[in-house]
Amino acid sequence: MKSFIADFVYPVCADPIKNGIVTVDDAGKIISIAESQSPDQQPESMERLSGVIVPGFINTHCHTELSHLKAKIVPGNGLISFIKDVQNFRNTEKNAIIDAAEAADAEMYNNGIVAVADTSNSNFTRDLKEKSKLYYHTFVEIFGFLPESAEDLFAKALALAGEFKPQSVSITAHAPYSVSKELFKLIKRHSDSGNNLLSIHNQECEDENKFYRYKLGGFIDMYKHFGINIDYFRPQARNSLQSIIPLLTNRQKILMVHNTCTNLKDIYFIKRFDRKINWCFCPNANMYIEKRLPKVELFVNQGLNITLGTDSLASNDKLCILSEMRTLQQNIPSLSFDTLLQWGTSNGAKFLDIDSDKGTIEVGKTPGLNLITGLDGNKITPETKVKRLI
Structure with a gap:
């Protein structure tokens, strides 16, 4: 399994989750989505990302x-x-x-x-x-x-x-x-x-x-x-x-x-x-x-x-x-x-x-995950980029 924590997770089907954690299995299936209670103290196995996670x-x-x-x-x-x-x-x-x-x-x-x-x-x-x-x-x-x-x-x-x-x-x-x-x-x-x-x-x-x-x-x-x-x-x-x-x-x-x-x-x-x-x-x-x-x-x-x-x-x-x-x-x-x-x-x-x-980040789905960086608040800028996570 892999776990990612980011500034926000955008499930699309629900409100954005601040300091959200998404866990997937080896096939990319969503195992869990949660809000971190202590974002600065995460296990080494969890990948810390700056930006927002969105579906493929x-x-x-x-x-x-x-x-x-x-x-x-x-x-x-x-x-x-x-x-x-x-x-x-x-x-x-x-x-x-x-x-x-x-x-x-x-x-x-x-x-x-x-x-x-x-x-x-x-x-x-x-x-x-x-x-x-x-x-x-x-x-x-x-x-x-x-x-x-x-x-x-x-x-x-x-x-x-x-x-x-x-x-x-x-x-x-x-x-x-x-x-x-x-x-x-x-x-x-x-x-x-x-x-x-x-x-x-x-x-x-x-x-x-x-x-x-x-x-x-x-x-x-x-x-x-x-x-x-x-x-x-x-x-x-x-x-x-x-x-x-x-x-x-x-x-x-x-x-x-x-x-x-x-x-x-x-x-x-x-x-x-x-x-x-x-x-x-x-x-x-x-x-x-x-x-x-x-x-x-x-x-x-x-x-x-x-x-x-x-x-x-x-x-x-x-x-x-x-x-x-x-x-x-x-x-x-x-x-x-x-x-x-x-x-x-x-x-x-x-x-x-x-x-x-x-289309959405929900438990049981395999939507793919992207990391979006360079947003200005809730706006896309010329510096905004996408990186595929899975």
Whole structure:
């Protein structure tokens, strides 16, 4: 067994414990959590730490198979330019993709991440996920805006998902602008029949809403660039999120990712529907691609399950949940460390249905333990660091 004592222990599910002691067994299972009655007089077998102990982080949005694109895409040119660049650069030698993905997996481990919701378009990351120290759920992502291709694309996604089993895996739509109504319906039918967690890129730029409302904006040129004829599509007179909500199942949890241009009307619109919507913010990727953050304040105090993700190294310089928390803290000072910690731990575990084991420091769980140093009271600073303990 190992015992750690720190300035504070943040169980997340309960108030912070001053001079808290956490004891774990060799498998990392929490044996006990207690407050030290004499913090200055501890046995030598107990490791004394300066900082706060928190659970392992949950990364609810990543693309490890794009890790080879790190530093290859010029930041700040907007989503449509980013999509074109990803398609131009993503195809390379398979071993190079796998090597970069394995390095990304190790980076996440060292940055205190214990579980990842990872989006895949190939089977390249299957083997690394099988041997990884991290828990992975793979979202097999479907692209296809032409109605006539829906059946074939769905069948291919189903086959790819089968290659990841018995790992945790599900089939999902990429985004409103890249999935036809017919394909959304096939995904819904599949989701209605069994377990199929969903994760959808949502409202990353103003052009997405402009396309759905008026069939105008940059996406028109993007479809031409890729040789896609969208004559069939009719403007919906409402934002993209509002347009696709009726096409989604009410039997599965759904993660809306990015939400850069989601507004209060969108949030209220969703509340009228019986849908299990969760929200993921990837602030560093938002800044990298669009040079702006979502209106995060609109989501706070709405009773919503909010999580954090890193997105891929194509749109980020590191895979670190603490870094995402820091960006939000710096731009929205009203957010407390406690709130951000909940978003980066227990809320993600709840979405992935692994909260019986991860996300909080509780007896019997194996959540992983991180040491956070360099806090200024209850605020994250540029000096704040994370060190994985177990």
